[in-house]
Amino acid sequence: DELTAVITITEYSSIFPGGFSLAAFGILSPTSLENIADAEITGEEGSYTLPDYTTEPGAVAGTGPFTAQAWNRDQAEVTLQRFDDYWGEPAGFETMILRAIPDETARRQALEAGDIHGYDLVAPADVEPLTEAGFQVPTRDVFNVLYLAFQQETNEALGDIKVRQALAHAVDRQRIVDTILPAGGEVATQFHPNTLDGWSDNVTTYDYDPELAQELLSEADQEDLTLDFCYPTEVTRPYMPAPRDIFDVISQDLESVGITVEPKSYEWTEYIPKTNSGDCSLYLLGWTGDYNDAYNFLGTWFSVKDDAWGMDEPELFEAMAEASGNPDPEERIAAYQGLNEQIMDILPGLPISSSPPSIVFAGNVNPPNVSPLTQENFAEASWKED
Template sequence: MHIARSKVAVIAAAVSLGLVATACSSDRDSNGSDGGGSTERFIFGAAGDPGSLDPSLESDGETFRVSRQVLETLLDHESGGTELTGGLAETWDSNDEGTEWTFNLRDGVTFHDGEELTAQVVCDNFDRWYNWTGTYQSTALSYYWQAEFGGFAENESEDTPPPNYVGCEATEDLTAVINLEEPSSVFPGAFSLAAFSIHSPKSLERYAEDEASGEGDNISRPDYSQDPEAIAGTGPFQLSNWNKGNGEVTITRYDDYWGETAGFEEIVFRTISDEGARRQALEAGEIHGYDLVAPSDVEALEAAGFEVPVRGVFNIFYLAFTQERNEALEDLDVRRAVAHALDRQGLVDTQLPEGGVVATQFVPDTIAGYSDDVTLYDYDQDAARELLDEAGHADLTVDFCYPTEVTRPYMPAPADMFELMKADLEAVGVTVNPRPMKWTPDYLDTTRDGGCDLYLLGWTGDFNDAYNFLGTWFDGYSKEWGFRNDEIFDALAASSVEPDVETREAMYEEINELVMDFLPGVPISSSPPSIVFAENVNPPTVSPLTQEKFSEGSFK
């Protein structure tokens, strides 16, 4: 596990890093040449591979980090903040009921393949998602569509939610009107999600030639989603190459971009799954930056001249229960026992950067709707043993899944965090069967399909509303949680359509209290993740949503 370094070790590491950085800088020109490539190539160390190149099919941050540079959405967030601003839509508004959203598009926007952005293109994209069939209706591929817009034109499973999307109409060349069945608090924020990026008409034609296949944890993405040439967006960069064997995605500057020209000519996202290896690659001058810096490395990196900006807290890390998979977890006393068994403060102290805190609920305290009156589950292993014994599960056995080859903003060291929790559970008599698996697609697909008793996951907010956290998990039945609680489901449904903001936020507080009484999982922590850049880089503004726009960066 990562532990805090001693003062002497930090000083020694800083000296060592300084020597490496000095040696590397002498080999580069002012534009960042590494001696073996373009003087304008920025190389970023990614924690994992993208799931695919089509963000509509994915729900993970590594996919979205790449796609946000290439594809754009109707709405965006201000650089470095959480306030909504125009994206491909210059202005937008809705009717009083919140069921009709009008988007006035920017004029003169072209896709990377030369096609023009029109309102009809926007409608064609939304209609494509709405009309998905077969494997596309699996939450492994259409998670965000179902979470924000409900189901499809023809639902093929009784567990799929009813559709809230009614249709889209191009009332003028640059005016698109999207109609919903009911208002929802996820709007307009949902129109900023990377999953709803707008693709070129030619790309949509290409996508229609392929199909996804499989089910459960054995799903195959369509061929087009692995092909950089198939995907054209409107962003400041265009896809150039995906060398999956070496874990590299390359994007190049799009000179006809409607906005400000990107500062880098080319960006390579190079997958280096181990955080220590990413740090070493940065020190050696092989990359120019990486995300999710280990807390114990921040001081030494800063001392060596690297820039290590820290994002605001906007995430939740949690341990989830899949109740249907293990009937013992359907017993509230068993779930309480697991919560009491975990030394969450110890995990925060040893695994998270300064500013990390123990989470008391499934919403960070930076979000309106956070409650100061939830049921707490303090670290108390005697209470955990007693609860297990009274429930008749003193010999509880669980399959505990955790991801490999990845670090996340809320989970900087998954294996270390798993080992801490495993030791805590074993200390109260729980037998833990470890199930490590690769982050994408194996881990994400398996957990979404309810394939683990316990598993580790988290969430960085997409936009500033408590429903984006609570509704993401608990607005209805899902295989990944495997429970049905109409009181929680109905309360979230009511909050979603409540038009008054203050009333809605009060409802969120009550829902947080309901959720923590029911305890579908254990919220572990919230933390401010760091990102690091080489000293010869002007970094982009960091985002609490982890939505950095790399076009803002440049070499000094």
């Protein structure tokens, strides 16, 4: 009937049906789509640039429990109103204001002052003090990975596997987990968390060993190696709660084995284009999973050659496509395990850690259920009764 959607695909793919849980595949208003019909997506596969929706014509509208009442672009603030004719359970709040506050200290201070009633991505050091002060700090399950990327074309030295291995052995990832990440964080051995099928026990691992790192640099004739190292500012991510602190630890480790680090910092809106275009020899980035399949991590990075890594491995790309297109779940999972092992031998970057990000609410709020995807349904939240 006219209310039943039928989706026909032309080939097997692990992306289906999980990919349809993405917000991007929600049912959209035809009118809002008409308003952005002329907006162009530029770039090429692996490096797309989306239209700037912070300017007119405005927001894309869907079928949710709120309606957009105002969008103050100068203040980075959107006001939402409860939609009483919503098809599902009505929202618990009549009005909800979403505000972007880039600085994590400013976010905490706004909560403590009562200016806001919650914020996302709590700094690990703030979890205990906020809890003791009477705020609610739910922690999500782990579903992310942070990595240090090696761009193999920006700096010729990084094209040498011995140099990449040296960098991997130089970084004390356990120190990052112990001193910077929230409780429950753990060192990552591969490019997706162990909560996903496809994680392998047999990947090549790179323990912290600065002496071995120096030996490998010597064998590669790179004792005087200089690398630019990029990190983002005025941002926190679920997998990267304190970018500057993580950068400082890794920089110290690299310098202790004789590598000269040239720091480069960029605001997030500039950082992503820089890393995507291959402008950074080393950089910090990561991923929070969108749906429960290993391809959502591995395929995001390693399905085609792209400038972010500067890595050209046709056999890996072909194996990735074969794994994703295998309709047998057990065979596909085994293929992902093999891919994880292959990737960690190639070593395009160093997986650093996986960590459980927190979100905080005022004491008078009934929080929504928290999601490992960091995609909460805020219509579930409400005020507590006096």
